[in-house]
Amino acid sequence: MVDYRPIPDERDVFHEYRSYAFRPESGVPAYDPDEHEGPRGSLGSRRGLYATEAADDANPRCVCRHYWLESRVRGDTHRTAGLASVATPPEYRRRGHVRQLLAHSLAEYRDHDVRFSVLWPFRYRFYRQYGWDTTNRVVTHECEPAALSFATEAMDTVGADRTAFRRLEADDYDRIEAAYETHLERYGLALERDETWWRHRVFAGGDRDPFVYAYERDGRVEGYLVYTIDGEMGDRTLSVSELVVTDHDALLALLSFCHDHDSQVQRVRLRVPEDVPVREIARDPDEIDTEVTDGPMVRIVDVGETLSHLSYPDREANLTIAVEDSLTDWNDGTFRLEVADGRGECNPVTADESDIRLGIGALSQLVVGAQSATDLERTGRLEATDSTAVEALSTLFPEVETYHGDRY
Incomplete structure (x- = not known):
């Protein structure tokens, strides 16, 4: 028997488990409440899984943290965890504790009307077996500053009297919210940010705070970037973790800003969504090294509730969908989805046949827009009785640009 519960007191144990899992090279960590319980470190809710029969061993078997968030999915805001x-010390591994921790976490999310769960995996195969799957890819471009000189040349035509770059502090977060709203409208599963998140996750870092600079045109913020400068003198990299723009000229301006650091840094690294056209507009794309990696993973918490609270295109549909979910019994079954006037109702049904059959991970990707029904069928992750069912599903859940870039 196990007991899943909050961790109010064993915060030193939580810190020890987390450090061993993600930074073992640092050795045995010293727990300092003043350092590790600041505003950034205190965000989220700690949870632990305890063995109720082991009275002589009160330590949790594994731990995790939940961040209570909201994200934008198909034009609406939905509660997202x-x-x-997620960490287990070596003495408790390979006993199924993480599986139980994940199942209990999803049950807690369900109790809180959370629609989606998002995580950054240490290994994709590990979490895919429990129903999470990739939300988006992350593109990283790296080059010498000189490779971005084309942007500076393009910006020379705009007029220096109309543009400005301003360094922002945490108190200025509201100045870039309008630009970020453009990002929210563009990308599915993008995170809605409140003041606390802006202050302690965007403007604050784990070991050091990043720089945040806004680009203004005619007195209005049209873009910004969040970055650090890493390395020693003679081998420095300007590393951009977030680049947000409202239009093409703003993209050129921020690339020019990076180019203007050519006297300080030897490399520029840009972490951006797939559709940001850095290579397409570069004069010398062969001077840019580009790497594409998988980003975070997403999972629907409750199929019936989530599909009943989405917005849909203005068309009528009636589909039965068989969902396979080995971790939650409330999702493992067949559902009838009825859509009319842009709203849907999804309920479990007893049926021997279904129009669509797929796993919870594939359904999660379909719902947030990361994969189309056609692609899921083509890759063998969705089975349909006929092409009409796939066409209906494609209309209800059109593929969209997705990007969840916030890390936690």
């Missing part, structure tokens, strides 16, 4: 810091 960020799952992080």
Whole structure:
């Protein structure tokens, strides 16, 4: 028997487990409440899984942290849980504790009317077996500053009197919210940010705070970037973790800003969504090294509730969908989805046949827009009785640009 519960007191144990899992090279960590319980470190809710029969061993078997968030999915805001810091010390591994921790976490999310769970995996195969799957890819471009000189040349035509770059502090977060709203409208599963998140996750870092600079045109913020400068003199990299723009000229301006650091840094690293056209507009794309990696993973918490609270295209549909979910019994079964006037109702049904059959991970990707029904069928992750069912599903859940870039 196990007991899943909050961790109010054993915060030193939580810190020890997390450090061993993600930073073992640092050795045995010293727990300092003043350092590790600041505003950034205190965000989220700690949870632990305890063995109720082991009275002589009160330590949790594994731990995690839940961030209570909201994200934008198909034009609407939905409650989303960020799952992080899943850690098990070596003496308790390979006993199924993480599986139980994940199942209990999803049950808690369901009790809180959370629609989606998002996590950054240490290994994709591990979490895919429990129903999470990839939300988006992350593109990282790296080059010498000179490779971005084309942007500076393009910006020379705009007029220096109309543009400005301003360094922002945490108190200025509201100045870039309008630009970020453009990002929210563009990308599915993008995170809605409140003041606390802006102050302690965007403007604050784990070991050091990043720089945040806004680009203004005619007195209005049209873009910004969040970055650090890493390395020693002679081998420095300007590393951009977030680049947000409202239009093409703003993209050129921020790339020019990076180019202007050519006297300080030897490399520029840009972490951006797939559709940001850095290579397409570069004069010398062969001077840019580009790497594409998988980003976070997403999972629907409750199929019936989530599909009943989405917005849909203005068309009528009636589909039976068989969902396979080995971790939650409330999702493992067949559902009837009825859509009319842009709203849907999804309920479990007893049926021997279904129009669509797929796993919870594939359904999660379909719902947030990361994969189309056609692609899921083509890759063998969705089975349909006929092409009409796939066409209906494609209309209800059109593929969209997705990007969840916040880390936790």
